Amino acid sequence: MKKLQITDLLPEERQVIEHHYGNQVHSLHSFSPKQLLYLRDITDDEKEFFSHRDSHHLTGALLQMLYKIKGKLIPTRFNRALNVISRHDEALRMNFCDVGNRILAVVFQERLEMPEVVYRNLENVQGEQLDDIFKSLMEADMRRSFDPQKGPIIRFSVYHTGEDEYAVVVTGIQAMLYNFDVRKIFCEALDLPYKPQLNAVSGLRSHMSDMEQSVITYWKKILAKLPPQPQLPHMEKLNNIHRQEAFLSYIPHNIFAQLREKAKGNKIMLMSILQTAWGLLLEHTNKCDDVAYCVVVPRYMGKDSENSAQSIVPMRLTIKGNPMIQTIVTKAFQQFVISQPYASLGREGLTNIIGQQKPFFDHFLNFHDFFLEGVSYSTVPAEAYGRLVVQNSWDTRDIKLGIGFRHEEDQLVMTFSYDNTLYSPVSIEKLFRQYILILQQMLADWSDNYSIFTERLAKHAISVEQTKKAEKKNTRGELQNYLFKLDLLQGCENGVVQRFVESSYMISYFEGDSLPEEMLKTKLVFLVEGKVARSMENSEGWYNALDIKKENCWLNELIFLDEKKARVSVEVLTEQAKFLLIPLSSVQAVMSRHPGFAMSILKFTARQLEKYQRLWVQS
Structure with a gap:
């Protein structure tokens, strides 16, 4: 890509750049804390990881990796390595800025604000307990957003887990991490020669050209004559500066026990119950009997996390006649089983097949982590150059709401990632309660007809609302x-x-x-x-x-x-x-x-x- 200077930009683009990074024309001949080395258009690869919103509030997909390292990783040496690589590698001095009609990569002369690094000693924690700790810590880290336009777009957490053994969690903007190998930092910190590796990070992209014709034909048939786009429940207009926020909730243990009983150990059946409950919630909100939504799953189920690219599977919930709740769930199960072999859709491929300029699907149910068998950190051998143990992604671009499901041994975790101009923690909590209410009623009326379910659901909702008002605290x-x-x-x-x-x-x-x-x-x-x-x-x-x-x-x-x-x-x-x-x-x-x-x-x-x-x- 051609390197640009501030003088190469249109006046309106220059105004945006100077709003974020200060006067660059004068700083060419003087010191500026945010002096740019150059600017450039982002590549096609980078474009796929950014929002296409009509606003200057840029949103990028996140990527997170857990490495297991063998050696002596001392905090002072890691900090020094980060400084050294930052001076030599432009990726660590880069931000991305939406200047109106295009997104530019901006590269600084010097990164004054270094990426955050947290050091923690976990030597006394072992086995499954250590794996559980990493799950919760990584989940929490992914809930913290980045601003692609300002400050570092990568952060690190370093954990001492044993003698000459360290875990490093790297979280950052995927557009940058896709072309930057963090092993450079590990090698510098451990005084090892760096050996470039192809495909250091697994891509999570999907072009139309990458898909076989049979896949395209299948999805064109499935996505023909879609019902109207459903309105999301409990949405509101809020006067906030746009950013993605997150809310964590847990399915109550008694409901989770019933879910496992109905699913009989089959994860696809468990997912079918959970996503059917969401479809019924959409139908209840929109007063209709036909809705379409999407679930996100691993492209290759059961494979280890390192190669678990995500794929989108559109789902359709249509209620005809007066079927039993169990029958509705079984049809959702069958629909997914038939569609899953064709699961190679990404965001862009989905939009191109539907043939609409504006994305039809404005929210996703993410079951990616739910299905992964994953790799246990405690059982994987450490490597001097860093062994990639787990790779997670967090993609909330262009969507109003994302709901992630994570299945653990004794609990089911739901993570709501939402646009804070449309949702608040209070409205998300209302949404979660209504979802649980529908899930609970589905399980109670499993063998009853849909009409009985809707009638009892309405009565149950009134009862819950009255109880809530009575218990409301000042x-x-x-x-x-x-x-x-x-x-x-x-x-x-x-x-x-x-x-x-x-x-x-x-x-x-x-x-x-x-x-x-x-x-x-x-x-x-x-x-x-x-x-x-x-x-x-x-x-x-x-x-x-x-x-x-x-x-x-x-x-x-x-x-x-x-x-x-x-x-x-x-x-x-x-x-x-x-x-x-x-x-x-x-x-x-x-x-x-x-x-x-x-x-x-x-x-x-x-x-x-x-x-x-x-x-x-x-x-």
């Missing part, structure tokens, strides 16, 4: 009640609590999530519900386990120290955890006016000191 009252329970506020005047009611708020995080470092620096964080693990950075850069905290605990007591000797991280251990946040500025203002509150903090700190002194002596 948020302000809940905040006030919790604040009164805090040890820090015991003995303080009522006015102190009221001051904090005005400025504090609650927020939820999910299993595997780490609390943002900025939050721990600027707000007092209290654990209201759930359980978390705290880790502290040691002198070598690794985070070692500090303690486990349960409900009603203050998590960042070191917030008042301007210069900290070590950093503390907080990670959620339970399915969900709720936190109370009080801005540090509010606390400092109250401390200056209420000496009693300042004394409470002093006493709390002294008790913590006494606690750790006793633990030190006992150890």
Whole structure:
């Protein structure tokens, strides 16, 4: 691709570039922290990983890889290697910018803000427990979005898992990772010669030209005369800056037990029940009896994760007559089994077959991780150059909603990835509850006719809504009640609590999530519900386990120290955890006016000191 300078762009394109990266014309002869080396049009390969939205809010598909490395991977050497490769490889100094009618790759002279790297010690964790930890940590990392236009578009998590053994999780924008081999960094850190490898990353693309004529013919027949595009439930118009956000939920254990009983160990049957429930929800929302939607599955089921390209399988749920619920699910099962051998569709191939400029399908049910047998990290041998153990993708481009299903031994996890201009956490929670309601009613009416199911569903929905209204809590009252329970506020005047009611708020995080470092620096964080693990950075850069905290605990007591000797991280251990946040500025203002509150903090700190002194002596 031809390298461009800012002066080669159209005036309107130059305006967009300078809005994001500053005045580039003057910086050609002077220093600028965001000085560009050059710009270029993105390649056809890169184009396939980006959104085609009519907006400047660029969205890119994410890719995540887990490597197992043999050697001595020291934090300081890894940081140095990252700096060295960043100076020599333009991929690490690259961003992507939508300038209107095209997307440009922008390459900086220097990357001042280096990619995030987290180091953690997991030497004492082994076997299945280690595999489970990686699943939750990687899932949480994939829920954190990137801005392709600003800042690093790749991040790393390095875990010490055994003697001369390390796991490295790499998450980034797929357009960059597709042409960049992260093994360059491993080799630099371990002082090994780099050997280029073909197909270091498995592509997740599908061109029309790649498909056999029989496949194209099949899908043209299936996708002919589609019903009207269904309206998604609980959608709203929100005045937010566009980005993809995520919400994690778990199918209740009692419902999951019934699902497994109906599926009889067959994953395709289990998927058929789950996707039929979604189809029935769409029909209920749109008051119709014919809807089309898509499921995403591995192209080759049962293969290891390294070669598990994704494929889209369109599904059609049509209710004719008054069939039993079991019959509806069985037809969905048969439909998928027939279509699965033709499962080689990607986004672009699907759009081309339908023949519409605007994509017909605006949401996907993703069963990719649900079907993968995968590879266990604990059983795979480590390699000096890094063994690729798991590869995941997260593609929410051009869609309003993506629902991912992940099947674990004792639970079924649903991840909602949504456009925050159309959904909020509250509306997603409503959507999840309605989906569970339909799933529950399907299982209860498994052998009954569709008309009986819809009648009972309507009655069940009314009953649930009435119960919900009766149990609804006042948020302000809940905040006030919790604040009164805090040890820090015991003995303080009522006015102190009221001051904090005005400025504090609650927020939820999910299993595997780490609390943002900025939050721990600027707000007092209290654990209201759930359980978390705290880790502290040691002198070598690794985070070692500090303690486990349960409900009603203050998590960042070191917030008042301007210069900290070590950093503390907080990670959620339970399915969900709720936190109370009080801005540090509010606390400092109250401390200056209420000496009693300042004394409470002093006493709390002294008790913590006494606690750790006793633990030190006992150890």
